[in-house]
Amino acid sequence: MTVRRRTVHHTLRASALSLSLLTALSCAHAFDIDVRGEYRTGSEQYRSRVKVVNVWQNGFGASLEAGIFNGQGSIDSFRSDYNEIEAWYAVPVSETVTLLPGGVLTWNTNGSIIKPYLRANWMFYPTWRADARVRYDHANYDSVTRRGMPAGQVHSNNDSAWQLDFFLTKFIDKTAIEYNYAWNKKDDSQFVYNNGRNTQYLHNLKATYTLQPNLLPYAEVAYMGNTADLMNDKNEWRLRLGLISRF
Template sequence: MQANHKKLVLAATLLTVTAAAHAFDVDVRGEYRTGSEAWRSRIKVGNQWQNNFGASLEAGMFNGKGSLNEFKSDYNEIEAWYLYKTGPDLTVIPGGFLTWSSAGSAIKPYVRVNWSFAPTWRADVRARYDHNNYDVGTNWHMPADQTYYGRNDQWQFDFWLTKWIGDKTAIEYNYAWNRKDDNQFVYNNGRNWQYLNNLKVSYAVQPNLIPYAEVGYLGKVASLANDDNEWRLRIGSVLRF
């Protein structure tokens, strides 16, 4: 409990500094997954400073299964990064996440590279490693009376392709591929790897108001006992202050 309290104090401090030091973004988003029938929402506050450092604080909520009848903490996350320009069109971004929930905490360092290869096009790639600071139990392919415990770490590799149309509309495609670091663990598809395809469209109604919508396909990963297709639908908006 004391460790979680320290993390909450750190998160509150980061939020205060972000809000006071410079203009900042607030990203509010709702989500529904078709296969697992799960509703979620999240709020994220972030800022990119002129010294090339950036940081954000995110809080996720679980809102129910089948209906919007719950409102409980799902996870909390702090991200920090640095923009390193290697050329006029190429940027290297080292960074990382600190995530915590009722299960425990995780650290997720990454390296991201973006390349503006045309006036209205940009490509991004990112390699990230997710390390849990707690053990997870699984009964997958274990005798009936035994449970395997491990950290359940994973790799994630992302690719983004973004196209701007005019000065208000952006279309972004994201492909993500995950793999368990310990083969004893599996995703809900029964394999130690999974993938995601996601399409996002945003439109700047005003410079400080940017609503967006996303549709993502996660495969047949609703749960190990449910192989329904899992589509992820999101609606949100970014407010800039």
């Protein structure tokens, strides 16, 4: 009962924060709406996402997004997958280097996860940019696993993890091509990803085209390794199509 009350408390607090952020975004002079669809080949899962984001002239930025699970094997579902708030602040270090400390609050039916991070980008050439980010994901609820435990016993922990990202972006006229490498590691080795290990990685390639100043379609393809299911060795490829509308 105590765990349930704590989960409800975190959910209500996160909902209040999301409402406050949405109100602030609606009062801003301009913002982006990012709508995206996704398919994962190994696990055969369909997902979608809607995101509202705004960056103010003082360097502060914030976003609110809602993830939706649309089914496995076919698009036959429309249920909440997660909700997320992100906020960051741009700190110029020089004409070409910027630091962006920030944080993410994600919540779902289990509870909430706090994800503080530090990101830096470097415009090392007029048409090239490199970014690096380190993030720590701390769950405010315990997860349970039976993996590696004696029969009838379970292991419980908050299942926190580290994530390291590297981004390399090339700008060509109206097109931006971005490569992203991400590496994740569980704090507790008892908890594993779907590949059966406590580490996993991702290679992602994204292309964004400025169709009009206020319309930016994009496509992504990512290789996620053998992460489809603990019971098989399928490779997981993630395909995404999206559109950013600017107002």
